[in-house]
Amino acid sequence: MKLGSSKQIFICLVASVFAFAAMAARAADLLPSWQEGPAKQAIVAFVAKVTKEHSPDFVPIPERIATFDNDGTLWAEQPMYFQLLFALDRVKALAPQHPEWKDQEPFASLLKGDMKGVLEGGEKAIAEIVMATHAGMTTAEFEQTVKDWLATAKHPKTGRPYTEMVYKPMLELLAYLRENHFKTFIVSGGGIEFMRPWTEKAYGIPPEQVVGSSIKTKYELRDGKPVLVRLPEINFIDDKSGKPVGINSHIGRRPIAAFGNSDGDQQMLEWTQAGSGARLMMLVHHDDAEREWAYGAASKIGTFSDALMTEAKQQGWVIISMKNDWKRIFAFEP
Numbered sequence: 001m002k003l004g005s006s007k008q009i010f011i012c013l014v015a016s017v018f019a020f021a022a023m024a025a026r027a028a029d030l031l032p033s034w035q036e037g038p039a040k041q042a043i044v045a046f047v048a049k050v051t052k053e054h055s056p057d058f059v060p061i062p063e064r065i066a067t068f069d070n071d072g073t074l075w076a077e078q079p080m081y082f083q084l085l086f087a088l089d090r091v092k093a094l095a096p097q098h099p100e101w102k103d104q105e106p107f108a109s110l111l112k113g114d115m116k117g118v119l120e121g122g123e124k125a126i127a128e129i130v131m132a133t134h135a136g137m138t139t140a141e142f143e144q145t146v147k148d149w150l151a152t153a154k155h156p157k158t159g160r161p162y163t164e165m166v167y168k169p170m171l172e173l174l175a176y177l178r179e180n181h182f183k184t185f186i187v188s189g190g191g192i193e194f195m196r197p198w199t200e201k202a203y204g205i206p207p208e209q210v211v212g213s214s215i216k217t218k219y220e221l222r223d224g225k226p227v228l229v230r231l232p233e234i235n236f237i238d239d240k241s242g243k244p245v246g247i248n249s250h251i252g253r254r255p256i257a258a259f260g261n262s263d264g265d266q267q268m269l270e271w272t273q274a275g276s277g278a279r280l281m282m283l284v285h286h287d288d289a290e291r292e293w294a295y296g297a298a299s300k301i302g303t304f305s306d307a308l309m310t311e312a313k314q315q316g317w318v319i320i321s322m323k324n325d326w327k328r329i330f331a332f333e334p
Helices: 003-030 038-051 082-097 099-103 107-111 115-119 122-134 139-152 168-179 199-203 242-250 263-273 306-315
Strands: 065-068 183-191 210-222 225-236 257-260 280-285 318-321
Touching: 003 168, 038 168, 038 280, 038 318, 065 168, 082 099, 082 107, 082 122, 082 139, 099 107, 107 115, 107 122, 115 122, 122 183, 122 210, 122 225, 139 225, 168 183, 168 257, 183 199, 183 242, 210 242, 225 242, 242 263, 257 263, 263 280, 263 306, 280 306
Parallel strands: 065 183, 065 257, 183 210, 257 280, 280 318
Antiparallel strands: 210 225
16 A cells, blocks of 8 residues: 555544544534433434535435424423323313213213323324314414413423423434434324424424324315315324324435334334434433433333333334433423
């Protein structure tokens, strides 16, 4: 090997080391709520690989797609899904007009305060409740109903508005990825029209980058004005195996990074990993009973089964420990 070639290789290696060090230092500034550990290192290393030009793992900007579950991944989901709390308030208000709900599931369980019975039905049961309680509304009316509820409703444990129950480390991660020209999407089992009114303000994710469960709508004229009316029919459930379908339908590109927290996200992470090139799959593990909640395989909300943990370890997915990887959980913490 010629001396000149050796010198060039050495210079390239030194430049690469300095480039990674600079990115790591920048990540420290942009990810201040993350502990220095395996989870943060995995994020920084992945971003460095896919954004460095001439790297074998370089990914062009249009293909830098990252998908995030919402409940339990970007904001809290205990003591129950926030959309279910929204629906519960609506059911209570409308119950006098619907005596049949006393004998009809999932409304009967909801009115009796039997949340376990409601949760047995999963995302589909929640979608059915929201569907029935808001059928006949226009999409604009429903959007305003969501905004009005979020403006006044408070979390039963913290007393904070629900939009303050978002995870500070994940907000930093979203910003860090966008700083590196990623396009960030929500892919959630929650209602698409429940999320879209507030995700841009809360996360910086605009409504067109939200994928979720939906009910059918139809076009009609009301008072001479065109509107979209919500129908009492489920259109799509964006959960479990539905998530890759929703990604394909709405986004049209396979993600290179996916983030979730439960069994409902398993197929999204599998779909992401199945692509070629560098991939990052991460799962938030709720293991901090002191600062948030500790739950997993036995929970009906955000179930993190032993089978999911086994697959994560086998496939090399990164587990984010709330207890060990996050310095802060919520922005309102001192």
